[in-house]
Amino acid sequence: MIIFEYKKMKQQTEKELIWIYESHNDVRYGLKGKLIKQEKTPFQEIKIIESKRYGKGLLLDNAWMTTEKQEKQYHECLVHPAICGAKDLNKVLIIGGGDGGTARECLKYKQIKNLDMVEIDIRVIELSKQYLPSLGDKAWNDSRLNIKIKNAIEWIKQAKNNYYDVIIVDGADPKGPAKQLFDINFLKDCKRVLKSGGIFATQSESPESFREIHIEIIQTLRKVFDYADPLYGSVPIYPSGWWSWTFASDEKPRYLSPKKERVLEISAQCEIWSTRWQQGAFNTIPAFIERVLKS
């Protein structure tokens, strides 16, 4: 009887499951699951889903942003090369990052005294806290975290010179509210706000599915900073799964030399990132991108 009830329940659940897709240039990536929340904010449409494979997930304007069981592949790669390489580590700025994963990775470093997060859409934060609590985890209650619900493009114009040791841009694809996060004027503002010895980091799209945008981000950052280099990895839920993050600094490429004491603090907690992985990931630039950047 219990077995029968269980079977019935299972069938019921199975029936309710649908395929939830992101479609991009005639390619689709789908997870089997349920839509559990859908909301239109002044900035975008937010969907929360419960997938069989990767737990709960977040979509903005029908593009996959993150899932509970496949988020470290993104957040570790964005955060650790920047944080481990910066000269000092007092004040860190996150632009975007409303799901909390980037803040969580940053706050693992005790040295960070102050972490500002400028997110445009309060509902991304609120729904992430409610449905994806493992993303932000303890960060949401960490007294070092200061959340500012602002348009970062406007906000950074007013921000103090030489203030942050690390700036991390954790935004969506360059359309909708995230579009201007890849604009040269915004990046120049970031440089002004960054302290000497600081590191700038941004997700920089796929060398495959967003090839032109990817190249443009690197080229623009090389105009603004003395050094900028892409690092390549894998985020299966994003278009093509082949993803990149780009790091920039002045005087020398500081992101290439992680500081040992910070590495020791963080390594055991990482799923993907290690100094070996990072060293490799800065070198796995595909030949077709390297040729364009050299030309």
Add this chain to the structure above:
Amino acid sequence: MIIFEYKKMKQQTEKELIWIYESHNDVRYGLKGKLIKQEKTPFQEIKIIESKRYGKGLLLDNAWMTTEKQEKQYHECLVHPAICGAKDLNKVLIIGGGDGGTARECLKYKQIKNLDMVEIDIRVIELSKQYLPSLGDKAWNDSRLNIKIKNAIEWIKQAKNNYYDVIIVDGADPKGPAKQLFDINFLKDCKRVLKSGGIFATQSESPESFREIHIEIIQTLRKVFDYADPLYGSVPIYPSGWWSWTFASDEKPRYLSPKKERVLEISAQCEIWSTRWQQGAFNTIPAFIERVLKS
């Protein structure tokens, strides 16, 4: 009027297009296109599709094998680390590889005098020649290529000792006809057939979607050979897109040291592979796999 006709034609074509998926563990990867050929052979079901994004593509038992415009990401990574590192380069063996892409990459090296290909299913070769001619390209008419339509598991038992300089296993996932290509007895036969100074190479699945199998392949190869190391890359059409190839040799890890004259012969023709890329790709072992292999 022409515009109207064009629109009509476009609508017609658009209507005929369907999503063609590979589903794996509640995750789906789909390309928009048309099914143009479907055939059941004694070994597997072959499908040829015409996709909007990546040109024509091949599926075996509903798993994506290759597409015209996304095949170098697989074939370059499998072939060049092996061919560039081997001591000599007279005789090369490909097991599987019926689409022709691996043979094409091998035959770019003038030094290779003889290339044997042992493929179980003649229809994979015939349909690839007919529908995906750019994969094999000039290889199909190269007098150095000898095709043997055989079960490689049986065939290799009879093969001569110390005969090949490089052995490349280009098989499907370990189920169906490809299952035994990951078995220790088959791998021991490969070692016996490999000359001293030779390199063995195999695709070794995804560290994400086939994590256990991936680890097992590396561990088994380390039992059979003195050295075996995985290399990581991206093949968007495969489950998770995050893919690996594993290389093995005796005495020293020869695959880590590509020979300069061979690199010069090949580099300009590669889309992904370069010595820098290769060096990086051997290091981007994710922390969770490195921990398991060290334990």
